[in-house]
Amino acid sequence: MANISIVSPGKNGQLINEYGERVVPPEAWSFLPAGDAGITRRVTAQGNYWRVQYKKGRKTISKGVWAPAHTIAMAQQELAAMRETESYQKKRASDIQRREKKQQLYTEEFLQAVISYLNFHAAYHSIAEQMARAITQHAIPVGSGTVARTQLIPLQERAAKAVIAWMRHQTTAYDKMKIARIKGERRAVRRELAQQSLRLLVPYRKGEPIAPGCPLRKAIQKQVKWNDHE
Incomplete structure (x- = not known):
């Protein structure tokens, strides 16, 4: 079952839902910091996550997502393996250029x-x-x-x-x-x-x-x- 929520960072590492209530991630979940869009896309594609974000002026800034630890680990392993392939390396070099x-x-x-x-x-x-x-x-x-x-x-x-x-x-x-x-x-x-x-x-x-x-x-x-x- 999908479990998708948007939460905001609170004091002392707390998480606040859209109603202003303190919430705690489910057991066996881990936090994936923002920074690697490839891994984040794979994790969120599973439809079971909480996105941590906040407003700064008119901008919405994402700090990362909470998701099942095994989902994050699998996404990291899959992406690491893909990035080692020759085809990916060539595409990466071409994209950078x-x-x-x-x-x-x-x-x-x-x-x-x-x-x-x-x-x-x-x-x-x-x-x-x-x-x-x-x-x-x-x-x-x-x-x-x-x-x-x-x-x-x-x-x-x-x-x-x-x-x-x-x-x-x-x-x-x-x-x-x-x-x-x-x-x-x-x-x-x-x-x-x-x-x-x-x-x-x-x-x-x-x-x-x-x-x-x-x-x-x-x-x-x-x-x-x-x-x-x-």
């Missing part, structure tokens, strides 16, 4: 989108490239959880949001701010800082002289060697 190529193409595509959004004057073109590379290096890694990894919004919008996010951390005191725990307050602070960031970009876009104390100039100096264009 394909993902790396895809990542390289997206990295370049995202970099160009950031440069396009910055839209710096020709006098500061090399500065735009330096800044774009710093932003891309931070935002693009797989699993980074940044806006650059989402497919839900267009590329240009991803690039714009990545620029503002990078500037928020690099050119403002956001990371040291004590923001009141009031609904909407953090969002309001971010909107205000985004406007500050947009104002910082204006002289670079117009080709105007950059003040030595410019926060953006200082941020870029931390990342790369500054080329003086004044």
Whole structure:
């Protein structure tokens, strides 16, 4: 009989069901931490498990599953044997190569989108490239959880949001701010800082002289060697 439940982690390793009640896994069950999707799929395919997950903002994060110990052991043994086969090794190598190529193409595509959004004057073109590379290096890694990894919004919008996010951390005191725990307050602070960031970009876009104390100039100096264009 299927025994599928969604539970949440509680205090001191406790598990809480959807009704807020403390529950205990059946005897002879073990916990399989999240991390190996292949094993997890084999275990959950048996239709007898509890998934442990929790909410973090809008995201649902899985910590793993509770399932019969023999089911987990069998899944681990089967997957280990499969991964030793020559056909699997070849497919694995091919998949890695394909993902790396895809990542390289997206990295370049995202970099160009950031440069396009910055839209710096020709006098500061090399500065735009330096800044774009710093932003891309931070935002693009797989699993980074940044806006650059989402497919839900267009590329240009991803690039714009990545620029503002990078500037928020690099050119403002956001990371040291004590923001009141009031609904909407953090969002309001971010909107205000985004406007500050947009104002910082204006002289670079117009080709105007950059003040030595410019926060953006200082941020870029931390990342790369500054080329003086004044």
